[in-house]
């Protein structure tokens with residue numbers, strides 16, 4: 001039997017843990033999130049502003065239209081279509097794209113050559129949007145909260161210098177700050193699984209996800225720090241796992257109307 005004092009401390013925490021379990025869409029996995037959703041949305045908004053305000057937006061009208069079209073289609077079939085979605089195409093050789101919590105999507109023009117076509121970009125955005133919808137950033141922040149107690153839930157803010165880099169890193173946006181914190185292998189696999197379903201529901205041929213990763217693995221350099229270049233799962237494992245998920249994604253694709261196949265080419 002625990003002394004009373006300890007029991008008093010343990011009960012509220014265990015209650016908190018029970019109350020903080022959420023179910024992830026598509027994969028139906030249970031996840032622990034201790035960050036209030038409103039706070040997560042506000043962090044996503046701040047991060048999006050911070051990451052885009054110093055960058056130059058692409059002035060290419062055709063590319064802007066294509067990227068926004070694909071992003072809008074993925075957002076519309078995601079499990080949170082009613083978020084305040086925003087999309088920005090940044091003119092930069094960086095091979096990256098991300099979706100901050102709250103539906104704030106950034107694509108760098110450097111990722112378009114390996115994406116090659118709308119379906120390739122849909123694979124990338126499906127994956128990034130899946131991280132946001134599955135709330136992987138908030139899950140990671142919650143783990144940090146338990147492990148280190150660095151972040152006090154009431155005071156989590158990007159304006160607090162002490163926590164700034166850690167928050168950006170837990171949201172998956174840390175590479176820019178030299179504080180890359182790759183998502184766990186389980187988070188990555190889950191984003192691949194959900195992303196593939198999203199791209200298929202949006203009307204893009206899911207087979208192109210496998211082709212995209214093959215193209216990407218063949219050309220990426222060792223110094224790449226983009227979120228989805230993380231080494232886990234390895235390219236080979238990722239491609240093999242995606243291939244196993246294709247039959248289910250094809251079922252989603254067969255139901256989607258209209259079907260765009262690969263869509264237009266970026267070249």
Ligand SMILES: [Zn+2]
Nearest residue numbers: 188191227228
């Ligand atoms: Zn990822």
